[in-house]
Amino acid sequence: MQQPKYKRYGIACLILFAVMSCSKMNSTYEQFIKDGPIVYPGRADSVQAFAGNGRVLLTWAIPSDQNITGYKVFWNFGADSLSLPGTKPAGEDSVMVYIDSLREGTYNFTVYSYDKDGHRSVGTNVTGSVYGPVFLSTISNRPIRTMEKDVPASSIIVAWVGLDSRCLGTKWVYTGTDGLPGSFFSAIGDSTIITSCDVTQPISYRSLFLPEPAAIDTFYTDFKSL
Numbered sequence: 001m002q003q004p005k006y007k008r009y010g011i012a013c014l015i016l017f018a019v020m021s022c023s024k025m026n027s028t029y030e031q032f033i034k035d036g037p038i039v040y041p042g043r044a045d046s047v048q049a050f051a052g053n054g055r056v057l058l059t060w061a062i063p064s065d066q067n068i069t070g071y072k073v074f075w076n077f078g079a080d081s082l083s084l085p086g087t088k089p090a091g092e093d094s095v096m097v098y099i100d101s102l103r104e105g106t107y108n109f110t111v112y113s114y115d116k117d118g119h120r121s122v123g124t125n126v127t128g129s130v131y132g133p134v135f136l137s138t139i140s141n142r143p144i145r146t147m148e149k150d151v152p153a154s155s156i157i158v159a160w161v162g163l164d165s166r167c168l169g170t171k172w173v174y175t176g177t178d179g180l181p182g183s184f185f186s187a188i189g190d191s192t193i194i195t196s197c198d199v200t201q202p203i204s205y206r207s208l209f210l211p212e213p214a215a216i217d218t219f220y221t222d223f224k225s226l
Helices: 003-033
Strands: 045-053 056-061 068-075 080-085 094-099 105-115 124-131 144-150 155-160 167-175 181-187 191-194 204-209
Touching: 045 105, 056 105, 056 124, 068 094, 080 094, 167 191, 181 191
Parallel strands: 045 124
Antiparallel strands: 045 056, 056 094, 068 080, 068 105, 105 124, 144 155, 155 191, 167 181, 167 204
16 A cells, blocks of 8 residues: 555656756756847858959858848868958948959858857858969860961951860951051851951960859960961
8 A cells, every 4th residue: 555655756756856957957058048149140141152263252142130240251171261341332232252362272161240249140151163373274275277368358267176165265466457456356166257357467366265154264375376
């Protein structure tokens, strides 16, 4: 007949243990919120990286959080950073920042936003590429298949060999029929026709390349005589 007594005693111990555990958890939680709840500013959204020559362009949508006072970008595993104000320019809905003096390679960037009290948002990551001498060493002027000079018509017809998806076209420098220096850009294609050109004078050309479709900088080959 003593079993109910022991059972009641056991239940009482469990209740006491639960109360003590909750009190301990509340005490721990209070240590973290004694200065108020943690505040996270709105994070940078739609972050994009555009490749360049020794640099990269980062853009992101301006968060709707009106408490943001600045941004900070980290790269090289946090060893390098760049700070910028969080003021919203009139009529702008995105932030643009150039990061210069970068070595050629691939970088991981992390963007944080901050409020006036130094609270930091959750980071937003983006990967971007930087090009330079190594990429430049891989490009060359487009090879010419045939070239025909028409002296009476003061024109030149050039047929090209192949197409490089990174090539934008060709820049030409020549002397016009009026005797003045002339220049002409021919977009990528199978052939090019240059008119009003004094074909008896020197003619030079060079090719233009973008390492990526959305790159911000164009790379040029050295001029070559036709």
